[in-house]
Amino acid sequence: MSADATHLLQKNLELVKTTDPEVTRRVWLNNKSHFACNLSDEVWLAKAALRTGLDLGPGVEHKIWVLVPRGRGNDPSAILSAVHTYERAGLMTVATKVSDHTNSAQEDSTGTGNSRVALKNIVIVYVLLVFTPVEHRKRGYARTMLKMLKEQLEQQTDPAVELSFLFSSVGRDFYEPAGWPAVRSRELVLNVQDHVFPELSMDTATNSWQLEDITEANLQVVMDRDIELLRAEMQDRTLKAHGNCQLAAIVPEARIFRGQLAVTHFTHQRVLNIEKPIIRTGVRLNAANGGDAFIIWAYHISYKILLVLRTRYETVGQLQCLLKEAVQEAREWGLARVAVWDLKDEDAHEAAGVSNRDRTVAWSCIGQLGRDTDTGARRGPVDLMLNEGYIWGL
Known part of the structure; x- marks a missing residue:
């Protein structure tokens, strides 16, 4: 037109x-x-x-x-x-000089020398x-x-x-x-029925971590920590780029995950007539040896997909451990695939043995x-x- x-x-x-x-x-x-x-x-x-x-x-x-x-x-x-x-x-992120750091909209800042990176809501x-x-x-x-x-x-x-x-x-x-x-826009898609994860080196072995379910009781704690780490990551990335980039992120708030879960509950009960209760919305690794690694998912029963909503990990071994648990959850719900959006290409291939692909939708x-x-x-x-x-x- x-x-x-x-x-x-x-x-x-x-x-x-x-x-x-x-x-x-x-x-x-x-x-x-x-x-x-x-x-x-x-x-x-x-x-x-x-x-x-x-x-x-x-x-x-x-x-x-x-x-x-x-x-x-x-x-x-x-x-x-x-x-x-x-x-x-x-x-x-807002890159500033020390003398410029007077904007009340900026919540906190970090940096070295005269360069600082502030965050604003x-x-x-x-x-x-x-x-x-x-x-x-x-x-x-x-x-x-x-x-x-x-x-x-x-x-x-x-x-x-x-x-x-x-x-x-x-x-x-x-x-x-x-x-x-x-x-x-990239995605990793794992076929639940026949997917085989690759063996990792001893440096990234996945056998030593204990898993804890993420439920309504601890979701807020997990997301509060995630947001804390996200803030630090945004500032660090901007500093390493010497202020030559500006980053933004949608805050991964617990209330948004609860809203998505409420819609899922409705769909299961009123649309699909599924009586099976949702026990957990993800898992996290034991903090003693798994750091802050976690994965949160949602059930898309009509499409036979377990969609990963958010994941955090420090090593490929942690990522593989989380993905294995997602695949197991999908199997228990009779789903055909696990989908993860925008993992790093190299991490996806090393942890899962298959490559990311461009999303078609x-x-x-x-x-x-x-x-x-x-x-x-x-x-x-x-x-x-x-x-x-x-x-x-x-």
Whole structure:
């Protein structure tokens, strides 16, 4: 679509953040026709109510946006396209000189000499469930809506938004014209039935570690430590790059994992009629000899996949130990595959004996907002770390 045609569309349309219950209901039912056509309206709307009503604490807000002809934001029949957003807590590195370290938005800093790296809390918006009804397709509505959403996010001040992201399953290039170019997205896929792990050297032997289940009781402790280590890693990487990179990460908060687990419970009980209880959401290695290594997963029964949401390890041996436990969990649930997103290529191959591959669906697309929200200055590209499964879902 030409720039003039896009401008004309935007002139006659508006993007509305809806709070109208009938418009919200229509958006969810439109989503159902594509994402869950086999479910009854009752079950799908109950799941939608759970997803939009989860109490994920301050800073996580679910919004529904509709593209409509101007003045018809409260008319369910006028929806041309729609999109959902979640505001997620994030961190960003800021390289500073010692004399510059006065910004109250920066939480803490580390460094040597005159160079320091500070961290500040930011908001990162997750864009999802982009959908245009069949009768309105091939008219440029979705891309027009996304461009308008990008403008909305750039203008938002309470809270200000630093980055946004989405996942594309309709091709790597679909979202780029609207401002969300795809980044390389990798995955390790293990076939549960016949996978054989390679023997490791004595230096990376996996037999000495004791495993502890991750459950609701200790999830908060595990994630608090993970966040502490993440903060140190971000600062260290930026210092080693002499401040010539800027990193951001979506915080792996326990409340997000709990939200994903709540949706999984609903799906098992109301959609799949599975009575088997979920005993654990992952495992961690005994702290005495396994450090801070852990793995957290989610069950995607309909797709026969155990998706690893987040993992931390220090050695390839630790990684192999965690992956073996994930494969065993998948077997116990009758799943066919274990999928892990964005492991280092060399670690994946050494620990699992197979290589990462480019994802064919769920390509990560990162929307870079053009200006720093503190200074207003133009900003270079930001590297979004931790392109793992936990940033997807809900």
